[in-house]
Amino acid sequence: MKNLKYISLIALTLVFGCSDYLDVNVDPSNPVDADERLVLPAAQQSIAARVGNYYRITGSIWSQHYTQNNTSSQYITTDNYDVDNANFLEQDFIEMFSGGLNDLKFVKDKAEVAENWTTYLIAQTLEVYAYQLITDLYDGAPLAEGLGGKDGNFTPVWDSGPQAYEAMISLLDNALSKDFDVSTNVSPGANDLLFGGDAESWIRFANTLKLKLMIRYSASDPGKAQSLISAFVGSGALFLDTDASISTYYDQPDRGNPMYEADRRNQNTTSNLKASLTMVNYLEINSDARLNELFDAPTAGGPVKGMRQGTSSTPSTQLDSRTISGATALPTDPVYFISLPEAYFLRAEAAARGFSSENAKALYDLGVLAAFDRYGLNGSSYVGNAGVYKYPAGTVEQNVEAIMEQKWIAHLGGNSMEAWFDMLRTGYPSFSTSAPGLPGYDALAPGAPIFSFPVDAVTFDGQFPRRLLIPEDEVLNNPNAPAQPANGILTPVWWDLN
């Protein structure tokens, strides 16, 4: 009996004597914390994978840069305006918040505590950049209450579009007001994939973004746009003098340009995205040298050839897809957050509308030249006196139209969702509710890049999409999500008065 007692006691001591025997629940495979500068590159790349991939593709299809090939079907619903709230753009929404934005919050919170202001500004600028995209796509965003999971808020209330815009401008103002010379401010260096940690470049990016936000008031409240912009530009704010982009992608699986990785490297066919006839026509009419940079030569040979928007249902007996150009994409293509041409065109538009006292023509010319320069081309002959893209000495509307048409081309390969927003906001490039070859198409000004109504579109009466539906994931899991818009994707957002 004594033996038994001993054995029991020994066993119990062995087990419970080591009180930390059970303290093994710290994950050895994932860290609990890290310096914010180690999270920054992931946050930047996450935003880039949104802006540079499906948002870019959707923007480029809806802006009629691209259309869906007729012998494959990947983007057919986008091309046909057959958009529900559970498609791939839902995934982008989820990733924007749980990926990029939440990482940025981590960076921002830690940088604020450490008074590491450059990193703080980077995080704040990109956060506003992402929120602006979301706000314009969904006519609102949970700015005030979003990203609160850490504090137990899993059901954020959304801000309306105008509320979000007010908030975004003041968030940028706050970040820009920090002292970047204090000793606590340590540059993230190469961990900033856009500007290598250069604070001035980020100030320029933040300012340009702020200008973009202000110009959104141009149609809904021109008076407000005028007062905001004149004060802001008049204060001598610095704007981008280079692309805000990640340009270090390289040709290796999972390290290339996001659209290239998704559309070319990892799908079973590389020919989904075709040149839209709308864009090809316009470039051809103007003998624009960028035509051969933006689109591949058809595999069947011959010059660049476009395909009518929304004709993917054409049988291959009637349309040999090998005779149509594909969208040019390289693994080394940069992802543009705000391209240099876009920055110039923003300032040009503000000046042309009289919101600022800058020289609209000079800025327009710089924008066109920068857009050509992206492909190593010299665009000076195009904007010269005899040039096809000469800045018109016309009305404000004519000037804005010229700026928007050039911006539309410059957005191809860049942040093309912005081209679609511009079209909704300004009405340029002009668009037709009919299609080429059908009655009514040629009623608009000849030579203009006229958007055609996609032949296979499922919407009635030539109606274009004007926003996205609230994603299914948000509807299911957040009782505070906004109601779906009354008229679905045809419902305009707050700044869209066209």
Added chain:
Amino acid sequence: MTKILLVSCMCLMVAWSNVYAQERTVSGTVKSLDDGSALPGVNVVVKGTVTGTVTDSNGNFRLSTSGSDGVLVFSFIGLTTQEVSIGDRSIVDVQLASDVTQLGEVVVTAQGNVRQTKTIGYSATQVDKDEATKGRTNDLMTSLQGKVAGLSISQNSGAPGASSRVVLRGYSSITGNNQPLYIVDGVPINNASNVNVFNPVNDNFNSTVDYGNRANDISPDDIESISILKSAAATALYGSRAANGAIVITTKRGQSGDRPRVDLITSATFSEPLKLPELQNTFGQGWSSSHLLDENGSWGPRLDGKDRLWGNVVDNSQQIKPFSAQPDNLKDFYETGYNINNSLSLSGGKEAATYYFNYGNVVADGFIPGDADHLKRHNITLRGTLKGKKLTSDVSVNFVRKEVSAVSSGQGRNSPTLFQEIIQVPRDMSIVDWKDYNNKFNNIDNFHTRYAQNPYFSIGENGNEFDESRIYGKIGFTYQFTDWINLTYRLGADVANSNVKEWTAVSTPTPGSPNETQTASVGTVNEASLTATEFDHSLLLNSFFNLNESFTLSLLGGLNVNERYTRNLTTQVTGLDIPEFYHISNSSGAPIIGNVNTLRRLIGVYAQAELSYKDFWFLTGTVRNDWSSTLPEDSRSFIYPAFNTSFVFTEALGIENNFLNFGKLRASWGQTGNDALPYLVQSTLVTGDIYNYFGTLKFPFNGINAFEVGNRIGNSNLRPEISTEIEFGGDFKLLSNKVGLSVSFYDKRTDGQIFAVPVASTSGYTGQTANVGIVQNKGIEILVNFTPIQTTDFRWDIGVNYTKNNNKILELPDQLEGVVLFNNYNVDFKLTEGRPIGDLYTFDYVRDPQGRTVVNANGLPIGSTNKTLVGNVNPNFVAGLNTSLTYKSFTLSGTLDYRDGGKFWSYTKRLTMFVGNDPISLYNDRRPFIEPNSVIPDGDGFRENDIPVDMSNVANYWNDNNTPPQERRHILDRTYFKVREVVLTYNMPKSLVSKTPFSTISASIVGRNLWLWTPAENGMVDPEATQFGNDLAGEFGEFAAGPSARSLGFSLRLGI
């Protein structure tokens, strides 16, 4: 002499007392007179006293008696009671004859206790070795399909070595782990499933490779018996891991006092696919009614049998063939698989020692051409017991060496997957003709379509190898202090080391060739090294008392310490520099390295008291407390009790008669607790790996590393989930034991499920692990055995089992209207309060106020913004029928399996509709039509639809991309009826055997899954097949899963 010893241990007290002094010891072995097997659980009592014991699992007993003229009474239900005078012997061996008038069954209960069935207050089913080996399956569990009420077993595919999905009494955990705990000879074993080693998510459609689950490593030929413990009261002693039930396996042992025995079992079976999609044979290759030679679908012209050119022009030549249907092109593609299974055992022993040796092997090649799907397994087993005066030791060592190659299913990732490719093939094409994939018409450049790869290329050039070496076993020591008390220490270990290699070939279409726009496969090599280790220590104190003439009491106290460790190291490279050289050095790309280690520990303390009164009333109480490393420190400890009672009223009331031979009522109530997976308490950062829809963007990027905030937020308030189960029922023998009836009702509620609750991404996270909800499984299990005919030469037995389980989510957190567990192709697998687990939701038709379908500008029905319920995956009921007919030396037995109701999602249906291979696509003879009873929007109202679905949209009408409500048609009825097993056995009569060198000879013809019936709605697949893993997600359905197998073969058993 009375002693009381207190072992204080976390408020647990075990007390026992000794009532008799001992003077001499008698020991012996009790065996069956019929077959010489050892009889465990036999009561041995000194007549006229309360001194007694029960025999152990080897039939051995040992007890003390004071007198020299004692008589031992050996009694056992179902056997004739025997009285034996001890005289001056110290060893008393007896053989007991069966008593046909009694029901005799024993069952192995928790912690290896062998109990007479009548003493158990819950339903416990024991299956013997014959059932496990009859069907000649490679794995244990599929051999039990259709044989046990409340036990659902499905095999994921017909590939050799594929995982099996085992669920007891319904899905109670929404976490995705509903597999029971497997206990082999008292020690838990690892049942990890090696599915998707490089992409370990089972609920999406990505390429899936299934190397099987580890419980399938146990060779059925090595099994003595299997107990299926379903209720909480039955499994409580096994602790939290048995919350979903336990499969308690007793392996074969050597028998003492016998000559050495040699047993040889050999079998060969041959397999083919059980069910292939039933496709249309009216229209051939093309799209939108055009005969397009590069299309991978059958939307072309009507098949007219005329000779037509097909495929690409290569070197100015083109192939020609009749434009006629190839109804059997899929069937012809598959070959006959084989499965050879051998087992040789040698066993024997003397009084003090027994030994058992077994070598088994399996060599199988599935029905996919070539050796792309094969299994090779070697099992080597060595067991022995050594008996001393007081100390008994028991060793079991099992070595398993396994090699598996499996064909990936689901959606191709780095290269196309076979099953997805072949179901799209145009109906006029013969697949077997492409076998030579280097032929100029069949190669990468010129294969007739650029939308698919030659299937022979994918199975010939892409491949994988899984090899595993595994040792599991135990060593146990039992010290017999006195005849009524013993202490056992058991150390169990299970160590598995696996290596996995997967590769895809480089295939780059030549620029300028017809298929140049097909994405190049740049080649990949994946290597993984997996280690899984489990150590389990148990200390058990057993005691047995006859309190007086009427009462006996057994007490058991135990301590269990368990540690599980896993280490997975994976390396993947993409873009091979030297084609066909598959090594991780062969790429200039940065390798993707994964390293996941987990460690978890658990300590359990438990006690059990069993009280019996006059052999007809039995009461058992258990309590266990666990401390788990995976829970927050404050809620680490959890305690759960259980009770069960059994009352043999026929014996108590003396009403035994020829109508009612035996009757027992039972009731139980019990709880089990369950801990969490490791590392859910804290939030973590994870390696930067950016979602990019197709593919990801990875770090290090240009020499820069990065981490992201993990999408799952930690929860420091986690507590264990607790299941509470109440069960009652009865067992009866009627009509001179011709009819046996067993009925059980149960109600199990699992509260505080530890579950990754999806949260709105606008919170910054996508999920939080939390204790949420209550899931109930309530049901009835009925088992009827009937022997309609029994003569000297002829016997007919029928067994029917019926299970109806009602699963219901009683509660979900308030903010969750419903939880979408996962989603594929817009079909949601959803949980909703008040509904069973696993509702399938998808888009609905949009209707006007009059209920007419609203169409879009192309005349195609519009999909609703919100998805609606289509059906649920759970069956209404399942039933099995087992029958056997014995005439002299021949026995014919069969198992039928029926599942009624439930739905599943079928990608095979979706894809065949999309490509025009599904017969449904013949609607309206493929001419333009206006959607019946439909409208188009007109201002604020609607007007009658006048937009026809024209020729360019007929294919789109059946494609859910264009017509989202068509997704509803991909959700199919899961009902099936299967002829699971048919076996004809010839047992050579002893008179003939005696003329041979053997002691037993028997031969069988064995058929498995010979016939499958499905409702007309499901012309596609075996509804059991899935590639979504072997748990809850597997119920979702299939994404071009591999077909299941039908097999036929023979087996031979020889004994010496």
